[in-house]
Amino acid sequence: MYAANYHRPSTVEEAAQILAGAPEGKYVAGGMTMIPTMKQRLAAPSDIIDLRHIESMKGITVDGRKVRIGAATTHAEVASSAAIKAVCPALCHLAGLIGDPHVRHMGTIGGSIANNDPAADYPAGMLGLGTTIIGNGFQIAADDFFTGLFETALMDGQIITAIEFEAPETAGYEKFPNPASRYAMTGVFVSKGANGVRVAVTGAGSSGVFRHGGMETALAANWSPAALDAVSVDASDLLSDLHGSAEYRANLVKVMAKRAVAAAR
Amino acid sequence: MAKVILTVNGRTMSGECEERTLLVHFIRENLGLTGTHVGCDTSQCGTCVVHMDGKSVKSCSILAVQASGSSITTIEGISANGELHPVQAAFKENHGLQCGFCTPGMVMTAVDMISRHGANLDEKTVRAELEGNICRCTGYHNIVKAILAASAEMSAARQAAE
Numbered sequence: 152m153y154a155a156n157y158h159r160p161s162t163v164e165e166a167a168q169i170l171a172g173a174p175e176g177k178y179v180a181g182g183m184t185m186i187p188t189m190k191q192r193l194a195a196p197s198d199i200i201d202l203r204h205i206e207s208m209k210g211i212t213v214d215g216r217k218v219r220i221g222a223a224t225t226h227a228e229v230a231s232s233a234a235i236k237a238v239c240p241a242l243c244h245l246a247g248l249i250g251d252p253h254v255r256h257m258g259t260i261g262g263s264i265a266n267n268d269p270a271a272d273y274p275a276g277m278l279g280l281g282t283t284i285i286g287n288g289f290q291i292a293a294d295d296f297f298t299g300l301f302e303t304a305l306m307d308g309q310i311i312t313a314i315e316f317e318a319p320e321t322a323g324y325e326k327f328p329n330p331a332s333r334y335a336m337t338g339v340f341v342s343k344g345a346n347g348v349r350v351a352v353t354g355a356g357s358s359g360v361f362r363h364g365g366m367e368t369a370l371a372a373n374w375s376p377a378a379l380d381a382v383s384v385d386a387s388d389l390l391s392d393l394h395g396s397a398e399y400r401a402n403l404v405k406v407m408a409k410r411a412v413a414a415a416r
Numbered sequence: 417m418a419k420v421i422l423t424v425n426g427r428t429m430s431g432e433c434e435e436r437t438l439l440v441h442f443i444r445e446n447l448g449l450t451g452t453h454v455g456c457d458t459s460q461c462g463t464c465v466v467h468m469d470g471k472s473v474k475s476c477s478i479l480a481v482q483a484s485g486s487s488i489t490t491i492e493g494i495s496a497n498g499e500l501h502p503v504q505a506a507f508k509e510n511h512g513l514q515c516g517f518c519t520p521g522m523v524m525t526a527v528d529m530i531s532r533h534g535a536n537l538d539e540k541t542v543r544a545e546l547e548g549n550i551c552r553c554t555g556y557h558n559i560v561k562a563i564l565a566a567s568a569e570m571s572a573a574r575q576a577a578e
């Protein structure tokens with residue numbers, strides 16, 4: 152790992168100020184991608200600005216069906232939250248599938264979304280639930296947030312502080328984990344609620360997470376796994392690598408979507 | 417250089433290190449507690465698992481400066497009065513180790529797992545929860561057996577105490 156300066160701000164404003172003075176600096180949340188990446192010397196920030204000690208970014212509130220999750224909330228906290236489980240168990244299920252217990256104790260929802268790994272689970276959950284991503288001076292709909300591989304609509308210095316969504320009537324998430332890394336080879340989040348049906352796919356798209364319009368139309372007409380039989384998944388925009396071809400992933404998208412609908416509650 | 421202050425196994429300890437020093441190296445080299453191991457360079461093997469503020473974490477994926485101010489428990493801190501912790505005893509009894517390199521991480525993972533799941537642990541849960549720990553000797557079977565035995569023993573002891 153290359154040398155770096157460490158900062159521990161206690162407010163969002165202070166964090167943004169430190170980054171403004173360190174153009175090669177980077178925010179770190181749980182660090183479960185960032186630190187391993189620095190160890191491999193694939194990243195070499197001059198300054199590391201630790202967001203784990205900012206109180207205003209912590210905590211979960213559920214008011215009726217309105218859910219707000221602070222960006223510094225860990226995967227383990229989301230997975231075990233009784234309040235979220237009562238209105239949207241699919242999100243708890245998703246959080247419990249990320250990495251391993253030790254990673255879930257450190258990794259945060261804000262960090263995962265900001266990193267936008269094309270095989271991460273949370274981007275599918277955010278897009279599949281139609282969440283709003285909130286930060287210092289911005290509110291962005293999930294539909295506009297994930298812009299490409301490891302790319303988001305975040306601008307320099309911006310920090311995600313929370314995500315919000317209205318819990319849908321029903322939702323489900325299923326993934327086919329890569330046998331070695333447990334990242335999603337393909338993961339599909341489905342939901343049905345006041346804003347219609349949403350189907351979000353992670354791990355498969357060559358530009359990262361995406362919604363599948365054909366599946367959404369089919370499920371809006373008939374919310375059942377069988378409704379997806381007639382839908383075709385185009386392999387031309389899907390990832391192809393040593394773990395699986397684009398055609399293989401196209402099939403997985405459909406299988407995972409059917410399982411997610413079957414498991415939805 | 418940065419100053420790092422930790423409560424390690426109940427004692428306040430401090431030291432100076434580079435800001436890029438990983439927690440595992442601080443524990444091993446600055447504090448001399450070499451029970452916590454480094455088994456890979458890719459954050460996958462789990463031999464470095466310690467508890468930070470009561471939760472299992474990979475000390476190879478956290479900087480010592482990030483951990484400063486927290487309370488750390490290492491494998492050296494779980495036995496008391498010269499007696500093995502019930503999880504350590506169960507690993508011994510069930511032959512849950514061969515070369516022993518992964519064992520500190522396995523034991524710390526098991527202690528965390530049992531504290532979260534209590535008596536509800538079953539084989540499927542144990543195997544899923546061992547996702548972040550790699551053992552190249554045992555094939556995991558006796559590790560799973562040891563964790564289930566320790567879980568049963570600890571919940572029986574808790575009931576007897578009540």
